[in-house]
Amino acid sequence: MKAPRSRLLARLDAALAVTRDPVAAACLRAERAGFLVRLGHFEQAEHELQALRAHAARQPSAALNAWLCMADGWQLHFSRLGAGARDQMKRAQALSAAAGLTPLHALASAWVAHMDYTADDIDGMVRNVALALRLAAPDHHSARSRACMVVASAFDFAERLDRAQPWYARAREHATADGDETTLSALNYNISAQRVHHAAQAAVFGGDALDQSRQAMAASEMAGNFDDWIGLVSLDALVPMQLATMASLQDRFDEALALYDKHLADAQKQGLERLTANYLADIAWCRWNVGDHHGAHRDATAAAASIDTGMHLDDRATAHGRLGMLFKALGEEDAAMRHAAKGRECWDAHRKFQAQVLQAVEAAQLRP
Incomplete structure (x- = not known):
């Protein structure tokens, strides 16, 4: 290694x-x-x-x-984006608070806010990120870099990149001052992940998917190169899965299939099982576009069976929407209409959730 x-x-x-x-x-x-x-x-x-x-x-x-x-x-x-990480961070937060260990309390609170964000607990995220920023000294770079990244991610999720950019910049400044390459890596990955999600959504629900996919591709490649340079090997299948999605959106279907074939199993082991339906739907889309209609139907059926209510709303929306397009191409009108309707329902709910996130973060009046 x-x-x-x-x-x-x-x-x-x-x-x-x-x-x-x-x-x-x-x-x-x-x-x-x-x-x-x-x-x-x-x-x-x-x-x-x-x-x-x-x-x-x-x-x-x-x-x-x-x-x-x-x-x-x-x-x-x-190791695997395990949900139990949040409980461990909460224990660290409680122990440090009880013992009056303010710097550690600030750091733990920032990480709890990060876990709250990934769990869609927006009230918890806002509460804990505000606590971290209040407790952290101006030069407590590890706590402030993580807290700023959480706020940036929330604004970016809500498609307010203009509001996210100052927070991304402050997170990068603090991480650089701390010499914390893993947080710099996380910033690269989170920025590219947001671009990937927005590009995939645009391809299904409308928007400039090609331009966004080019931005996402550049960000993903930068993230992968930085990780190689610093010797980071944790969650090493995540960036290749982004590249596979971007290759598909740019109609480079054979390249996308090769990346999916090489990295999908590792990505699932590393915590991306929740995106199995999305990956299988995109694999099916790629197969249909290279002329493998039997394989496309097989993987589309598996993708449909993999969708569950535990997925994030936007992921469910994209999976259903892509399957609606694919089943229509396969000539299965009933399945196409069913998935298209479900995709739109989830997409509308996601848009409402985005508005709630934006409102909650703005109401907190946080300052980087």
Whole structure:
């Protein structure tokens, strides 16, 4: 495995070299192990975390326990986008609050806000991001970079890129000041992911899908190149899946199918099972466009069976909408009408949810 390029890792190593307090040293070790988790160096991190858990059992420390909860949350999130990560972050938040550990409380709150956002808990997201920004000192870069990225993502989700850009810029400034390459990577990925989603939605529900897909492709390629440069290997199937979607939208169907074939199984293992219906629908669309109508019907049927109410509204809308287009091309009018109607229903609900997100974030009057 390639050695990671990291200013943050070097800074933590330097701090460890001069720290004499055993508790402070253990917390630094936990923070370092958590950063290795975020890079995807899971085995190396787990060896250190096991030693720290034993240390915490012998010499209990609220600070160390909170850091271990953070590391466990990162382990769940960066290995497979596990839903349990949110509970671990909430534990870290509660422990640090109870012990009066304000910097750690701010950092944990920012990460809870991140998990709230991914769970569509907008009230929780706004509450926790506001708390993180209130608690974090101006130079608490790790808490502020994460909090700013959450707000940027919320505005971008609501299709207010003009409002998102100042928050993205502040998140990048703080992450750069912190030497935190994993947050810079996350910023690249989140920006490209938003472009990918909006491009895919435009292809189904109307808009300039080609222009948006070109922007998304450039952002995805940049994200992948940056991850390679810093040696990040966690969630390494996510960017290739973006590239597959963009290739499909640009009518490069054979290329899209090759990427899906290579990376779909890993993406599902890394937490993207919730998008299986979308991927299968797009694979079916690609197959139909290269003349494999039997394969297109097979994968479309599998995609339809994979749609469930646990999916995000916009993902359900896009999956149904694409299947409506595909079944129409296959000459199955009843299925086409059914999916098209369901897609429009989900899309209308998604648009209402976007408005709710925008209203909630604006009402909080947050400042980067």
